[in-house]
Amino acid sequence: MTIKAVLFDFSGTLFRIEPTESWLRAVLTEAGVALSEPKLTLAAEALERAGAQAGGALPAEAPAGELGDLWAVRDHSAERHRAAYTGLSRQVRLPDPALHDALYDRHMAPRAWSPYPDAAEVLAGLRERGVAVGVVSNIGWDLRPVFRVHDLDPYVGAYVLSYEHSLQKPDRRLFALACEALGVDARDTLMVGDDRRADGGAAALGCGVHFVDHLPVDRRPDGLRPVLDLIG
Structure with missing residues (x-):
């Protein structure tokens, strides 16, 4: 893959x-x-x-x-x-x-939000490798300002938010919208999340799936770094 x-x-x-x-x-x-x-x-x-x-x-x-x-x-x-x-x-x-x-x-x-310690490093690493990034969230409000304030917005190519589409994960259609927005095939896409049911729904579309633990920021300093290893 x-x-x-x-x-x-x-x-x-x-x-x-x-x-x-x-x-x-x-x-x-x-x-x-x-x-x-x-x-x-x-x-x-x-x-x-x-x-x-x-x-x-x-x-x-x-x-x-x-x-x-x-x-x-x-x-x-x-x-x-x-x-x-x-x-x-x-x-x-x-x-x-x-x-x-x-x-x-x-x-x-x-x-009210803090990025995980390795979030910027991993997002920057994906950009360096030419890998597109999207955010797919079950949410009821616009999270884009959170990314802008924490200087992570430049790394994100598409935001697909459940409340904007009246869909919520694990509905495969939400992941399909993200792939379409990024111009990629689901089979060439990896979904990273903490909820095995909701985020695992991407597998039904053909995406790879990788899970992280939903822990306090100070207890998960490098949980995202394995994503870079998966990219190679």
Whole structure:
């Protein structure tokens, strides 16, 4: 297999969202809401169990009822994505109801995301080898500003975001759109992601697939480097 293009997932692959407690603390500070340290810690733990932070932990218990139905298609549109995550957040009592939307807004801020330590090195290495790069993400908002702020946008030739197409991985059509945008055949393309079900859907199109571990940034310093070895 001659790899002419590499598709990357976003969250847990190239970037990692800030820890739940930092996320909550930043929103409380910006809103001018005071919360004791013990209460802040408890609220952060509850939000994490609820799966309220997009890009963070999945819900400890699968959402049920209308919220469960919404959760299943959350990445199909910006409206569904916000409704699903604020719905999970609202399961946790916070000092001000407006904080739930503020938490959602915070998770879209470029400063809430950190690239993995080897992301720039690997993307630059692919460019040097003449390999095209695309980003294929299940998401409900425009992540391009995150790449621009962290100086990774110049390496990306195409962004295929689920909410812009009303499709979500593992639907093979999303990967096909990325290959088409890059002008490559799926059989010459490698998909790199952290979700075996969602990102593994690229295999149905004929892409190669490589998985990385969704770990905190400081615990995965070189998880992307094997991609360069696969390219040769």
